[in-house]
Each structure stands twice: as C-alpha cells, then as structure tokens.
Amino acid sequence: MGDLGMYIAASGLDxxxxxxxAVAENLANADTASYVRERVNLAASPSLDINxxxxxxxxxxxxxxxxxxxxxxxxxxxxSLAYASTSQQIAQxxxxxxxxxxxxxxxxTQLSNFWNSWDQIAAxxxxxxxxxxxxxxxxxxTTSLNLAATDLSQLAVSTTSQLQQVVNQVNTYDTQVAQLNxxxxxxxxxxxxANSLIDQRNQIITxxxxxxxxxxxxxxxxxxxxxxxxxxxxxxxSVTQLALNTASGVTSVVAxxxxxxxxxxxGSAAAYLKALNTTIPTYQSYLDGVANDLAxxxxxxxxxxVAWYPAITGAVDPSTSSTTGGxxxxxxxxxxxxxxISAWSSITQLEQNIATxxxxxxxATTNSSGQLVIDATNxxxxxxxxxxxxxxxxxxxxTQAVPASAVQTQLPAPNQPMFEVSTSxxxxxxxxxxxxxxxxxxxxxxxxxxxxxxxxxxxxNAQAMANLYNSSNGPDQAYATMIGELGAYVQTANEQxxxxxxxxxxxxxxxQAVSGVNIDQExxxxxxxxxxxxxxxxxxxxxxTMITSLMQAV
Numbered sequence: 001m002g003d004l005g006m007y008i009a010a011s012g013l014d015x016x017x018x019x020x021x022a023v024a025e026n027l028a029n030a031d032t033a034s035y036v037r038e039r040v041n042l043a044a045s046p047s048l049d050i051n052x053x054x055x056x057x058x059x060x061x062x063x064x065x066x067x068x069x070x071x072x073x074x075x076x077x078x079x080s081l082a083y084a085s086t087s088q089q090i091a092q093x094x095x096x097x098x099x100x101x102x103x104x105x106x107x108x109t110q111l112s113n114f115w116n117s118w119d120q121i122a123a124x125x126x127x128x129x130x131x132x133x134x135x136x137x138x139x140x141x142t143t144s145l146n147l148a149a150t151d152l153s154q155l156a157v158s159t160t161s162q163l164q165q166v167v168n169q170v171n172t173y174d175t176q177v178a179q180l181n182x183x184x185x186x187x188x189x190x191x192x193x194a195n196s197l198i199d200q201r202n203q204i205i206t207x208x209x210x211x212x213x214x215x216x217x218x219x220x221x222x223x224x225x226x227x228x229x230x231x232x233x234x235x236x237x238s239v240t241q242l243a244l245n246t247a248s249g250v251t252s253v254v255a256x257x258x259x260x261x262x263x264x265x266x267g268s269a270a271a272y273l274k275a276l277n278t279t280i281p282t283y284q285s286y287l288d289g290v291a292n293d294l295a296x297x298x299x300x301x302x303x304x305x306v307a308w309y310p311a312i313t314g315a316v317d318p319s320t321s322s323t324t325g326g327x328x329x330x331x332x333x334x335x336x337x338x339x340x341i342s343a344w345s346s347i348t349q350l351e352q353n354i355a356t357x358x359x360x361x362x363x364a365t366t367n368s369s370g371q372l373v374i375d376a377t378n379x380x381x382x383x384x385x386x387x388x389x390x391x392x393x394x395x396x397x398x399t400q401a402v403p404a405s406a407v408q409t410q411l412p413a414p415n416q417p418m419f420e421v422s423t424s425x426x427x428x429x430x431x432x433x434x435x436x437x438x439x440x441x442x443x444x445x446x447x448x449x450x451x452x453x454x455x456x457x458x459x460x461n462a463q464a465m466a467n468l469y470n471s472s473n474g475p476d477q478a479y480a481t482m483i484g485e486l487g488a489y490v491q492t493a494n495e496q497x498x499x500x501x502x503x504x505x506x507x508x509x510x511x512q513a514v515s516g517v518n519i520d521q522e523x524x525x526x527x528x529x530x531x532x533x534x535x536x537x538x539x540x541x542x543x544x545t546m547i548t549s550l551m552q553a554v
Contacts, residue, residue: 071216
C-alpha cells in the first residue's frame with residue numbers, strides 16, 4: 001500500500017507540474033498574436049491493484065482551446081478589413097490627383113479661367129494679347145489634364161506592382177503552411193507536442209488572410225487545406241503557386257498549374273484587382289470625357305466662325321509673271337528689310353519666291369478672292385507690317401507712292417481647331433494626349449473669333465465661345481460630375497473601412513475570449529495546480545513518515 005501511495009502521489013506531482021508548465025506557456029504568450037491557449041487534460045491512471053484501487057492521475061493530452069467557427073469568422077473579418085483598408089487607400093490616392101477645390105491650380109478653376117479669357121478676345125478681336133492669353137489658358141488646362149491622366153496611369157502601375165508583391169507573399173506563405181503541415185503530421189504521428197507548430201501555422205494563415213481571403217479546413221492528420229473560391233492552394237504538403245495575368249487586358253490572379261483565375265473577393269488582393277479592372281479605368285474614362293468634351297465643344301464652335309489676320313492684301317493679276325523678278329521693301333517692328341524677288345511665271349511661284357527671298361520672315365498666300373496676302377511669319381510682327389516700296393508692288397496692284405498698311409484679312413484656309421486629341425478608346429488616351437494645336441500656338445490670329453459676314457472687328461464667335469461656360473454637355477459639367485462621383489466614392493470607402501474595422505475587432509475579440517489567454521484565469525489555475533502539487537508532496541511526505549515509523553517499530 002505504501003508503494004501504491006507513493007506512486008499515486010508521484011503521478012499527482014507530475015500532472016500538477018505539467019499543468020503549471022502549460023499555464024506558464026499561456027502567460028508567456030498572452031500578447032502573442034494567433035496564440036491558442038493550451039489546456040492540460042487529466043485522467044485517472046489505469047488501476048494496478050487487483051481490487052480496482054485507483055493508481056493516480058495522468059496527463060491524457062495537452063490540447064488547444066479553439067473554436068473553429070469563431071476562428072474562421074475572425075479570419076474572414078481580417079480579410080474584409082484588409083480589403084476595405086486597401087480600397088480606402090486607393091480612393092484617397094485618386095482623390096489626391098483631383099484636389100478640388102484647389103484655388104488657381106484646380107482643373108475646375110482653370111476651366112473657368114479659360115472660358116473667361118474668351119471675353120477679352122470678344123472685346124478686342126484685332127489685338128494679339130487676348131488671343132495669346134486664350135492660348136496660354138488652353139495650354140495650362142491641357143497640361144493639367146495630361147498630368148492627371150499620367151498620375152492615374154502611374155497609380156495603375158504602382159497598384160500592379162503591389163498586387164505582384166501580394167501574389168509573391170501568398171506563394172511564400174502557402175509554402176510555409178505546407179512545410180508546417182509536414183512537421184505537424186510527423187509530430188502527431190509520433191505523439192510529440194505539435195502545439196507550437198500549430199501556433200506558427202495559425203499566425204501565417206492569419207497574415208495570409210489579410211492578403212487574400214482563404215478558407216481553412218483541418219484534416220484528421222493535423223494538416224490544414226487552404227482554398228480560395230474552391231481553388232485549392234494548399235493540401236497537406238502540396239502547394240499551388242499563383243501568378244499575375246494581365247495578357248487579356250483584365251488583370252487576374254491565376255493558378256499556375258491550371259491557369260484558372262481565382263475568384264478573389266476579399267483581402268488586399270481583391271482591392272487591388274478591383275482598382276485595376278474597374279476603379280482606375282472608370283476615372284480614366286471620366287477624365288477622357290472631360291478632354292473630349294473640351295475639344296469637341298471648342299473646336300465645334302470655332303468651326304462656325306471665321307478668322308481674320310493682319311496682313312497686306314494685293315489684287316494681283318492671276319496671270320502675272322516676270323522674267324526679271326523685282327524688289328520688295330517691308331518694315332515691321334521698326335526695321336526695314338529689302339528683298340530681291342526672283343523671276344516668276346505664276347502666282348504660286350511668286351508666293352514661293354517671296355517666302356524664299358525673306359528667309360521665311362514673310363508668307364505669301366492667295367485668298368478665296370484671288371488676292372495675294374502677304375504677312376509676317378511672326379504674329380507680333382504681322383500687326384506692324386508695312387510694304388514701303390519695290391518693283392513688285394505693281395504686281396500686287398499697289399503703288400509705291402502710297403505705302404500699304406497692314407489690314408485684317410480673312411484667311412483662305414479652313415478654320416484651325418484649337419485642341420487635338422487622340423481617338424483611341426484605351427482608357428486615359430484622350431486625357432493624356434489632348435494638346436493645343438501647334439498652328440494656333442504659333443499664330444493666335446488663327447482663332448476664328450468672328451462670325452461669318454463679320455469683319456476684323458467682329459468678336460461675336462469669341463463671345464459665343466465664352467457663353468459656353470458650364471454648358472450642360474460641356475467639359476465643366478463632365479468634370480463636376482466626376483468630382484461628385486469621386487467624393488461619394490471616397491466617402492463610401494471611408495465608411496466601409498470604419499465598419500470593417502468594427503466588425504473585425506468584434507470577431508477577433510469573441511475568438512480571443514475563447515482561445516486567447518485570460519491572465520486572471522491563468523493565475524487562478526496556477527494557484528490550483530500549485531496547491532495540487534503541494535498536496536501530492538504532502539502525501540509523499542506523510543507516506544514516507546508512516547513507513548519510517550513502521551520500520552522503527554518492528
């Protein structure tokens with residue numbers, strides 16, 4: 001009986017010590033993420049006595065206190081939070097590209113300044129300065145549209161890079177889970193403690209869930225299988241590697257072995273995919289609409305007007321010719337130039353010879369009335385151009401005795417559009433390509449400020465252009481609609497991120513209440529196990545004293 005008593009007491013010591021070790025492990029990992037609380041399961045030892053007297057206690061197992069349903073809910077909450085947070089960041093990045101209202105640098109203000117500048121042309125159609133101002137406002141506006149389009153394209157590039165990093169990290173985590181599966185299967189097969197390996201695997205799966213929403217299922221052998229929308233990523237020790245596919249114009253995450261696209265609906269990967277396939281192209285299309293509306297509105301209105309230009313007009317004889325050529329004297333900007341004009345046999349050749357002789361300073365063309373129009377290549381010089389002499393004057397129907405002053409002449413060429421824009425349907429193409437027609441930049445007098453039938457002092461078409469400000473189908477309304485949609489999008493993203501944070505925090509707290517470490521409870525358990533240890537030690541001491549006394553009495 002003494003030996004049995006000593007055996008029973010010793011088993012109590014071992015059980016209490018193992019339980020205290022488990023409590024110490026729990027306390028040490030109280031703040032460790034994804035750690036699952038351990039619990040020592042005690043059972044009565046098989047009887048060694050023929051009379052069925054108990055033989056003590058033994059550690060049946062050391063299990064982890066976990067609830068699979070709560071753990072899955074917490075994992076899903078983490079994935080949803082990662083999706084919402086990443087979506088919020090993307091929304092804020094797009095908003096940063098269009099900081100409205102933004103004083104003089106905002107596109108809405110630049111649109112307003114552009115339309116207002118047309119009022120100045122309408123007030124003084126013959127002056128160069130207001131025309132130059134319209135061109136400057138147009139260039140500023142197109143530059144802003146170009147930059148916004150570039151920023152959206154760069155956001156798409158950086159988002160693709162971030163998604164690639166996510167795919168690479170998912171592949172790394174999947175490999176690590178498969179390796180831990182192998183170690184856990186081996187540990188369970190040999191009866192070794194696999195709890196620390198399981199904790200490592202839980203942490204990896206939690207991190208994995210932030211990148212891509214995975215479903216985890218544990219097998220009898222201790223391994224876990226991971227899948228996304230039914231596509232298996234990890235099964236026991238087998239791993240399916242993922243890759244990024246952009247070949248079809250739609251970005252997707254595919255399984256390398258089968259090329260199957262994963263239905264990714266949560267985690268940061270889902271947010272990046274939505275941004276690349278939907279959100280960024282949507283705002284690129286919005287911006288293209290602004291660019292196209294701007295070009296169409298302005299160019300269509302210009303096509304309804306006529307342009308007048310400061311130039312010298314001569315009623316040249318269509319059959320004019322000269323076998324000897326002649327001379328031409330002109331002045332502009334306070335300087336006088338004498339040109340020697342080569343012989344000509346037609347008006348066309350005369351035009352070419354004047355341009356050649358002046359070294360490109362003068363341009364000669366024939367208007368729709370058959371008049372020869374001579375102007376300076378530089379618009380600023382054209383406004384002061386005068387023909388002061390030379391034998392070529394006779395061919396122009398002019399006399400040397402009366403120097404010709406510069407007069408406004410309607411151009412024979414079709415009206416020049418102000419804006420040029422790509423016709424490509426690729427999102428962002430229009431906004432990134434829109435520019436001011438170089439011909440108009442070089443010569444603002446090409447702007448058709450007058451209405452048909454109006455003279456050089458007519459600015460009615462310019463006024464009609466100014467009145468297009470904020471038209472119902474113009475660029476201002478298109479841009480305002482885009483900014484309104486962007487504001488709503490950002491607000492929704494912020495609200496979803498806030499809601500996801502609350503839900504994830506709640507789900508994690510509920511799961512932690514079951515599987516996490518409660519320090520107060522662990523301290524109570526430690527005290528109980530210490531008392532059990534002391535009681536077992538007391539039994540051993542008592543049995544030892546009894547045996548000693550009996551031996552001394554013999």
